[in-house]
Structure formats: structure tokens, C-alpha cells
Amino acid sequence: MEEKPEVEMISVAESAKFYASLCLGTTAILSVFAFLFLIPFVVDPAVAALLADYEPEPVTCVASRHIYAEGLRNCSWASCREGCTREATRCHQIFVNYSRVPFRDYRPPVPLEWDVADTRFLVNAEGCGYPPGVNCTRFARQYGGESAGTPFPCYYSRVYPDVVVARYSWDDTLRHLVLSIAIPNLLFAASVGVLSYWYCPGCGRACHKYMHHFPNEDDEDYEDGAY
Template identity: 35%
Template sequence: MEEPEVLQQTWQQKLLFYTTAFFVLLGIFSLFSFLFLVPFVIEPAFTTIFMEFDEEPAYCVTVKVNRRLGASNCSWTSCREGCTKDIYDCTQILVDYKRNLNTNLSVIVTTSSTEVAVREKRALIEDYDYEEERTTGLMGNDSEWYYREAKLLPNVKGCGYPPMLNCSVFLKKYRDIGTNFSCYYSRMDPSLVISKLDMWQVYMNLVYAMAIPIPSFIISCIYLTIAYFKIYNDDEEKEPLEKNAEAMDMEGESAPDGTPIPSASGGITPASEAFREDLASFGHHFKVAMVDEISRDSLVDGMLNSNSIGGNLGKAMTTSISTIGGPVADI
């Protein structure tokens, strides 16, 4: 048996295949990258912008720390490693802050543990009654403190993943009562304070997270649409025309006298199956015709007429040979 002919691809077909595969993979990866970046980069960046944090740092002091257990008691936490996991153990840090634009906050340092102990002891002796009657919330510019007992978070979501955010380090740094540090409050929600703010980095993260996956996905969709409706459709329309042209060329091949040349596999030869079938058919028809002629014309008074048999036999042979088609009749 002849082996099937393997069609060799042209360099244009190979280039089209690899280009299509590249854009398919680019579209898939850009889509999944965008879906991954939405909860971790894009949504926090938009929230930070919409909350309108004051880029001028304020002066914060830690005034209260609550340690709570149980999901019902942990409505929020100052720091959470993993933005999707449930909260069962939470540490809530509350701070007072004031907007003091004349103070150079770069010289503010975290107080030592000795100073914290002295300040706590002084508060217990001198200001015991004051702590019980302490008012919280927005005090305004007329008060010493602009807001009392605001929630302290490392960022607008209060969560992150190591090594960018280590909650153990964060809590250790800000949970001691009397710790003072620079902070940033939200104009939209003054009860929310974050410890660090870099708006330039926020904008750049937003640009990187949206400017790369979205255009890549759009370009991939445009190319695949053009390839499907234009390039591949044109190839499919040309292919049947080429096949029809090849069939017409094969049918047009003939001998010099105009007789079509039969194929080697389909020709009638003495060893072919078609020749045997025609020969068997001729013999069957010959026998039937001979018996029929003998039964009608050769019986005279119950006796066979030898002369009629010979004449009828010749007549049957002449009739069968002249009427039966096939290779033998042509011979």
C-alpha cells in the first residue's frame, strides 16, 4: 500500500499558527492576571484614592489597645495577615491624633518602654477620673486633639502578606500605650488612620495593574476575531477550489485518440474481480436461454428433435452473445 502523502506546511502557515497560539495564551494570561490583581492591588488602590487621605502627616498617640477573641467580637483588627481569612483573634489599636502643621514630625520618635511605664503610672494617679469621663470621636480644630480613639491600620484595608506586611512587627511597634508617631487620616472617614502613605506608589501600582493586562487582552481579542472571520475563512474558501481543480485535471487526462485512460487499480483484466463477475453472468444467461429454447421449440410429440436442438442452440448462443454486455460480449 502506498503511504499517505504528508502535506508540508509553508512558512506562512507556520507563522500564522504560532502567532495565533501566542495571542491565545496572551489573552488567557492577561485575563487571569487582571482577575488576580483586582482584590490585591486595584481595589485597595481605588479605595485609598477615594478615601482622600491627607498627605500632610498628623501627630498620633496610642491611647488604647483591645485584645479580643471570637468571630463575633472581632468586627475589625488593626493588622491581619491574609485579606481573605476569617478573624478569630484580633488586636485593636486606638489612637488620638491632632493636626499640628507647625511641628516638625521628623523629630518625633517612638518613646521607650520606660517612658511608657512612667506615663501610665502618672495617668493612673492624676487623671483617673478624666479617663472615665473621656469623650471620643471628632473634636475639631478647636480642641487639642482633632480626633480621639481613631482606628489604626497599616493600610486602607488593614491587611497584607509577608514580607510586605508583618503583623507581629506592626503590633509590637504601635501597641504600647503612649507611643507617638506620624500618621495619616482620611478626610472622608476621620476615624480611620493609617501608619504609612505613599500616593505616588499607589498611583503607579494602579497604572501597572491596569495598563498591562487590559490592553493585552483587548489586542488578543481583536487579533483572534480578525483571524477567525478573515484569515481562516479565506483559507477554507480557497481549499475546495484547489481540490476541484485537481479533480478536473485528473478527469481531463486521456489517451491521444480521446479515450480516457483507466487507472491501474480500476482496469478490467482477466485476473480482476469485475471480469470474473461478468463471465459468471454470461454463463448463467446462456444456460437459461438454452433451456428456454429447448423447452419451447424442440419437443415434438414427446420426442426431442436433434435438428431443432442444434438450430435452437445456435440461436440461443447468438442471442446471448449479442444481448449480454460486458468484456466477453465486446470480444
């Protein structure tokens, strides 16, 4: 009769271990899928943006042309796309002139000498995004149409000077890259590590094998003077 509490405790511990293992296994699987999902949507664009080496301080831009086109043939590129995985059948194509004069130093109506003229203008380094972060109608209204000719801040690539974007932050880009790589991989490693420790006896023995063992007075080798 006295053994019942121990049996019940063992049963509760086994149940808790089972559900914890289920959660850890699910976390490991979801971490893999999350990382694979983040590669095309966050990791690749962030790496491309960092390699493009955009000027961190906004320079002065003016829209030179704004074209609204329809049809896949006419929308071979777009300044803004709502959705990064589908082709655009309607698109806004905005071209800009930009000067490397920092926007904060520009004083209208002083004329500017353009360093690059009539080049493509993108909403961000990817040229696309998802609402509410990216709204192409609002973007086109802000930088094209009746707003053409009004100076505004923009960012150009120091590696590809013909690439100009409306939004860029080196800090945010690096932070998104680090988080998208670190979080899924750390969750996967932690989950697999705990499961391996619980269900792989050989893993535990392998860990103890490489741990440094300090002798004490109770060891036979210590008494024999082997140390």
C-alpha cells in the same frame, strides 16, 4: 524540485503562525483572569483609598489603647490582618489619638491638642496585607504595647476623619491602580487585535473600508475627472 524551498518556507511560516496564535490566545485568556484577580486585591482598595482622600503629609499620632483579642466574636475588626480574604481569629486592635499637626513639625515634649481621640488605627487603607509586606506581630509591637504613648507619623482620611492608617502613598496608590488596569487590558486588546487581523478576513476589509483613499493618476475615476 525547485518548489521544495517554497513549500518548506510556507510550512515554517504556518507553524510559526500557529504557535504565535497559541501564545496570543493564552495571553488574552490570562489577561482576563489577571484583571479579574486584581479587581478585589488592587483596583477596589486603590479606588477606595483615593476616594477617602488621605492627608498626603503624615500627622502626629499617639496610641491610646491596645487590645489583643481572640475568637471571631471578639475580632469583629482588626488593626492588621495577614490575609485579606479570611476572618481573623486572633487580632490586635489599636486605638489612637491624632493631631493635624504635621509630624515633622512636632517638637516633644510640647503637649498636643487632639483633633480626634480614641479612633481605630489600621496598618493601611485595606487594614490587611500579606507577608513580608505586612507583619502584624511586628506592627503591633511597633505601635502598641510598650510603644503606647510614643508619637509616630500617621495618615487620616479627609473624607472620613475617624479613619487613620500607618502607611499611605498617593503616588504608589495611583500607580498601582493605573498599572493593574492598563497592563491586562492592553495585553488583551493587542492579542485579540492580532488574532482578529489574522483569522477574520471581514475585519481586514472593514479596516480598509474606513481608510482614506488618495487618488493617483492610474485610477480611472481620476482620469474621468471625478476628483
